Amino acid sequence: MDKDSKIFVAGHHGLVGSAIVRALAAEGYASILTRTHAELDLEDQGAVRAFFDAERPEYVFLAAAKVGGIHANSTYPADFIYKNLQIQNSLIHASYTHGVKKLCFLGSSCIYPKMAPQPMKEEYLLTGTLEPTNEPYAIAKIAGIIMCQAYARQYGVNFISVMPTNLYGPHDNFDLQSSHVLPALIRKFVDAHAKSLPSVVLWGSGTPRREFLYVDDMAEACLFLMNTYNDSSIVNIGTGDDATILDVAKLIAEKVGYTGELEFDASKPDGTPKKLLDVSKIAGLGWRAKVSLPAGLERTIDWYRKNNKNSK
DSSP states (O other): OOTTOEEEEETTTSHHHHHHHHHHHHTTOOEEEOOOTTTOOTTOHHHHHHHHHHHOOSEEEEOOOOOOOHHHHHHOHHHHHHHHHHHHHHHHHHHHHTTOSEEEEEOOGGGSOTTOOSSBOGGGTTSSOOOGGGHHHHHHHHHHHHHHHHHHHHHOOOEEEEEEOEEEOTTOOOOTTTOOHHHHHHHHHHHHHHHTOSEEEEESOSOOEEOEEEHHHHHHHHHHHHHHOOOSSOEEESOSOOEEHHHHHHHHHHHHTOOSEEEEETTSOOOSSEEOBOOHHHHHHTOOOOOOHHHHHHHHHHHHHHHOGGGO
16 A cells, blocks of 8 residues: 555444554555545445545455444344445445455454364364354354455455454443443443442353454554455454453453452353464464553553543
């Protein structure tokens, strides 16, 4: 990408999109295109086509998606498959018809089978059944991957797909009804500390293992791949390390300064028992994550406290 290339970041208000915009700006890219949902409904194929007609972006980061944790996925499965398919179809097809030089589609580690061998290699895609709690979302993301590969095969376009592990950082969703596990934990512990609550109740058993990647690392990886990688086969992006939810909860409590009790509600689902990506492919290409989990948590907790008036 040239510094003056027109680059469209779809979903720039979200966790990943906002980090990609920060990374592009820091690297000196001067023509970053963004639109709010009010300005452009990405589910509306006609509106997307009109936007591409008018702006003619040369590069596209497809970071827009309907996302959420176990509760949101279980409550709104139809929304998760419909909205994500609509967004993907509109943007991928418009990128092809308008001659976009390169597109980066952001998938998710939930595309891999629930009981996939660990760590999960890229070739494990479509080798087993998915985790039931987020199957509609995962199927939408798999469709996006296959769509990019199909367009590359039929039309020769340069559309790449990246599979991030669990992401966290500034501009995350901290709503307890729809957030992922890490921002939910941060909110619970910050609020409990502020209110001097005697205990914090967490979902599940605390035993599932998860890998967490600071979102600014993810954004740097996306820029790295946009500038160096030209193949439709997927690329995992992660740290290569994981921890139990209990260990992560204890670390967050320590960073927040919360000294109360931790309780687990075993009636709530755990989700996949272990999710760790094999990151040897991207490491071989020359990229590794830089921000440690303790450092990333400190930055995220600080951002949440500054941006949520009730969490002081």
